[in-house]
Amino acid sequence: MKATRAWPHTAAIFGSTGGIGRALCTALAKGGCETVYCGSRGGIEPAGPGFDTFQFDLEDESSIKAAADKMKARPPDCVIVATGLLTLPDGRGPERTYKRLDADTMSRVLALNTIGPAIIAKHMLPLMRRNDRFVFAALSARVGSISDNGLGGWHSYRASKAALNMLLKNFALEIGRTHKQGIIAGLHPGTVDSALSEPFQSNLPDGQLTEPSDAAVNLLTVLAELTPADSGKVFDFKGEVVPA
16 A cells, blocks of 8 residues: 655665665655655765765664664654675675684674664664654565575575564564554665675676666665555565565
């Protein structure tokens, strides 16, 4: 069911300088969103009419709290955590075999892919209006599905996304008791032409790689059509449920 009014009026993107995050900010502004809070480590991009930038660090809870405090006077209708990491900056990961597991690598991937988004939820969900439609979404991945895992490998990344999906389900159940119009969802954007997927693009079939601008429109279209009955699920870019 589509939203019955122009939506969202105000949005917040955590991760506004990544390929998908920047594209989401642009698509929201072009779509008529009055204010787009754009969060990044630098806190200055993207710039332009309708953008209100803020600084945050996924591993610094005080910066996330400060970001939420900034939005208290005008809470967003839609929050999207557009962060995510497959390969660490030093080149570690993803591990294709258990023989390459490393505790430090695992802890870093989980900190950035799971714990950081959870702390964002901790501080952003209290801004949720009880009687209005509100969406909190986080970028997940199909490889986080346990039942759909037929290949194995990519251990830390898979585990981090599976854990994120569980947390989103938990948040949906908790919020659903008091916020009947609230929606919590995971999003699988497909394979997007971004820094995250760049090392793995060479073997992709023709047509499987999506431009960030197209991915952003796809995801926003999916979010606009979700209802509270969809809360707690993960959806792909076509609006289809990703199995748990």
